[in-house]
Amino acid sequence: MKKKTITLKVNIGKLKLKNPVMTASGTFGYGREYAEFFDISRLGAVVVKGLSLKPRQGNQPPRIVETASGMLNSIGLQNIGIDSFIENELPFLKKVKVPVIVNFFGDSIPEYAEAAAKLGATKGIHALEMNISCPNKQAGWSIFGTDPRVTSKVIMAVRKATSLPLIVKLSPNVTDIGLMAKTAEDAGADAISAINTLTGMAIDIRSRKPKLANIIGGLSGPAIKPVALKMVWECYKSVKIPIIGMGGITTAEDAIEFMLAGASAVAVGTGNFINPAITMEILEGITSFMEEEGISSLKQLKGEAH
């Protein structure tokens, strides 16, 4: 098969991407730092750090602990706020001409809707990714991602507030992720992203205290890949909307596994910390794999392991 017949193009609902490799929220900042390592316009999309209406300080340090083939973080959704993002960060991404997906969250249903409306009215944002799943919960906050009735309500509110493609990012810390995916689809999501981090912790045996100031953090990296892959598999069985797969991807092989499980596109998170140019290596690897296997379009991979 000749190289030129291969296309990496993929559609996430109305969102058309030149390739399926994006960055996972919270691991790529607002894109600027990685531009020192590679031409970020080559990415399928940049998904920015989760934003809220007001800037947030996040949790106390220490916030990072390494674990076996993984890491815990308890950043706690520190962010510069939507206004500052639009003013100070978005212009750079626009100039680079890379599709921008804005990850966002709120503390209440009206806040979610207001954030979505504000972002939806901003030029240069190509899709919204709604984080209902961050494990750094404050005051029962996590119910947005774990109680289907609340999940449904908050998604419907956001859906009404914006016409941008709406991706709902699911929490893996639930009994039945398929049900959560279906809930999101029914409430109007255009796509699912799965998974966010698993809740976890680590303890310092000398001080006898949790290693994270926040006690509990989110586990990411290769350690969680088998869990993430299985959850994408379950989501694919339960919904028709596209899925963005993530959780421990560090190689093209990992990315292809997620596509075979049902993902239309993939996001790389912790992998960026191991190798800042990892997304480009994954992109190359997917292309080589398609060449070797005589695959011309990602459609020939999506869900093929089912």
Next chain:
Amino acid sequence: MKKKTITLKVNIGKLKLKNPVMTASGTFGYGREYAEFFDISRLGAVVVKGLSLKPRQGNQPPRIVETASGMLNSIGLQNIGIDSFIENELPFLKKVKVPVIVNFFGDSIPEYAEAAAKLGATKGIHALEMNISCPNKQAGWSIFGTDPRVTSKVIMAVRKATSLPLIVKLSPNVTDIGLMAKTAEDAGADAISAINTLTGMAIDIRSRKPKLANIIGGLSGPAIKPVALKMVWECYKSVKIPIIGMGGITTAEDAIEFMLAGASAVAVGTGNFINPAITMEILEGITSFMEEEGISSLKQLKGEAH
């Protein structure tokens, strides 16, 4: 602190153990093979491979896939059945004089109760560990471990059937493990063990098929330790009965982390495969740690990170 003042003794309800290090079900067979590597009578207890009333064939091979710092298994509860265990395996364990905890399961509530009654009537069994959590579900089987109402019913039935110390082994694949632990406590469990494996999968990108014949398997090993530790932490907050902590333990430090999170004892699973004498190294390491830190009893560690 002098060495002789240190005691590793621990009580799991009525069950008195000389030390807190046991083996996790399914990773130590019925004890015989490991006796070639060390004196297994030194263990706090041996927890045997999960038994059912009738022998079981389990799932099709392949059943094992290695993952980053972990492994997936889909053994599917293959076992020789309770009768054969009592006749062919228990006598060996009795002779060794090591406390025996029998892990068991059933396909229905009456089967659970019958198995418990039979095991409870057998001399030489010191406690029962009820597996309500194996992820290799067949025909909705997993509801025993994920639906609190069913969990409660099956535990109450088993509780009635035996007076042996009853340990309920929880599934991590739930939204709220604290709730499951409380359900078990209220239904009459004498102790909790946490956690069983996380559901996961892996795909072979060349054949484009799941690597396990059963598609889905259970993830164990160091990769899951942060998740397991957090779940033990949650259980400790929610119940008063003792907790046996497990999930990724390979060092004394890991074991101590679980105790600080609230575990009275620990079990080592996948670690046995990496090093068949790992339990002895962990036992030694705990003793050294206590010496160094001037700790005379494990009570001074239990839950101390809260």
Next chain:
Amino acid sequence: MRSWKYVLSKLFKAVVTENKRLIKDHYLLTLSPLKKIKKNRPGNFFMISVESGLDPLLKRPFSLHRSTKNGFQILYRVVGKGTTILSNKTPGDILDVIGPLGNTFPVNNKHRNILVAGGLGIAPIFGLADSIVNSPGLEQPLLFYGARTGKEVLCKKNLADISIRPVIATDDGTAGKKGNIVKVLEKFLKSGSINVNEYSIYACGPKPMLKALSALTNKLGIKGYAALEQSMACGIGTCLGCVVHTTRGLKCVCKEGPVFPLNEIVW
């Protein structure tokens, strides 16, 4: 407290004394255990830790290739993460090993023994040949050896040293006959001059080869054994991970094998 160490026997540390690249991605590893280990026999295997960290996590199984004065040898091919790391070991490196594990080839003292190796299957089969040659009273075995290409025919010198002249077949015909070694064996067994009741077969190689071989031996009613492979976690029969289908139900390759009667394997 520390007294548990006395029972350790199949668990040992071994020092790498040589790790020689034979061809391309094939290596010969010579290990010298740091303590006395149990006697090992052809068919047995060892579980080797290639890494002291947690990734890769599990030990890797490798057949005993050959016993040496101070230890034993492993013949291996680099196929993935673990074997890549192994190939970078240098003399002096120390590895954690368990073994010898598994059963052995049940050599028939009265029969003429036919050995069949496919590719890396020569790893245990060479050791078997060596042991038969060195057992007084046993007839010199016959060796049928298939490989992808002439360059991948290994152990030539060592086989010559024990006076075994293998019948070779390669996929591309660059050594011996062109084609399938099982076909070559079939021709031999079906030649008029042979009484199949006087022969036993011992084989190791890729699954398709063994499958074809068992079809052949079942058809001819000739007794045969093959060493199988399966993904393993424990290597000692406790995880139940390494099962294969046999006429007597699922059996663990690590404990009830790796050698199984060809007529009991369900493919």
Next chain:
Amino acid sequence: MRSWKYVLSKLFKAVVTENKRLIKDHYLLTLSPLKKIKKNRPGNFFMISVESGLDPLLKRPFSLHRSTKNGFQILYRVVGKGTTILSNKTPGDILDVIGPLGNTFPVNNKHRNILVAGGLGIAPIFGLADSIVNSPGLEQPLLFYGARTGKEVLCKKNLADISIRPVIATDDGTAGKKGNIVKVLEKFLKSGSINVNEYSIYACGPKPMLKALSALTNKLGIKGYAALEQSMACGIGTCLGCVVHTTRGLKCVCKEGPVFPLNEIVW
């Protein structure tokens, strides 16, 4: 497709040219990048992959100790898994590195510069001393250097080579004064002959030392800077994992530091 590589600049492979054990668990690693890297300055650090596998997963941060003709040096102490692996590297091994990262010590051209190092804090502080000595027009800096014991006083020869005679204090008095280096500095600063407005302080060392130092500098109103440490994941300001409290809110050590004004750090 492959054109992304042109922008790679802070990501490079470096070959280990030397990895010398200085004392006990202290090592000096000399790296030679396989391509031209950005100019690095005192205070900068590098994120180094000690392993190509997935455990340990994250790169480790190490300060620039000293630039060399073909690369740079890292002075490090073995404290855990990653540094243990690093200590086993031998010449010829190749490591993935990113850097130089972070800010630098803002040396005051008009002041007399006082450098304060505690323990391994000498790693960046030596580089700073070297660069000040080699900057035409800058006065010779003063170095106050505290260590646990005389044996752990490092870089003696290198300091002599650039004509710096450190004021030393050790916890056990086996070298220099017995006691706390900050106390020694305090005595110096409070001695009648010193005008604190003509001095700037640059420090690196354990947290308690820096805390005491900032109390001192704040009290005396003397300008000072310290290089801080915090657990890191990305090293470039994207994960927000490495924050510390400052009077201007939470700041990333990797991007907004590692060097911070002493009077802005909230302990």
